[in-house]
Amino acid sequence: VMALTRNESRVIGKVGVYDGFRPGEHAALVVNDEIDLRMFPKHWVYGFAIEQETDRGMRRTIQVFDAAGDAVHKVFLREGSNADAWAPVVEDLKIVDQSNTLNVSPRKPTEGAKGSADQAERLRSEWDKITDTHQFLMMTRRIKMNRLGA
Numbered sequence: 001v002m003a004l005t006r007n008e009s010r011v012i013g014k015v016g017v018y019d020g021f022r023p024g025e026h027a028a029l030v031v032n033d034e035i036d037l038r039m040f041p042k043h044w045v046y047g048f049a050i051e052q053e054t055d056r057g058m059r060r061t062i063q064v065f066d067a068a069g070d071a072v073h074k075v076f077l078r079e080g081s082n083a084d085a086w087a088p089v090v091e092d093l094k095i096v097d098q099s100n101t102l103n104v105s106p107r108k109p110t111e112g113a114k115g116s117a118d119q120a121e122r123l124r125s126e127w128d129k130i131t132d133t134h135q136f137l138m139m140t141r142r143i144k145m146n147r148l149g150a
Helices: 083-093 117-129 133-142
Strands: 002-006 011-015 028-031 036-039 046-054 057-065 071-076
Touching: 046 083, 057 083, 117 133
Parallel strands: none
Antiparallel strands: 002 011, 002 071, 028 036, 046 057, 057 071
């Protein structure tokens, strides 16, 4: 499949298999050679399975949105994907309420940069120790910064 994640700055698409899933209450992970994805279940509020006929045939996607209605993640079946597995996945994820009304809520403002030029050397030193992108937020907390400040 293609795993696509976006924000206002970037669109990241990875082709691979959702292997190596590790569930978690705060964060869930899919980590393998192709897809390295951290999901925060409390932010994945709405999901839609879409099947749309196109000039190239049936296009199948799962699209996930946050509480503000912004796109968070999409999964696209590609040529060569296991299309037989699609329907059971959709059925397993389906919720009872299939209404066409969403109750979106305003997004909380992003916290401003929290950092200090005096901490620049410590930040660089700690950065050099990171072996996995998932360690970044813990590193910023340790040095009393946030991602924007770092």
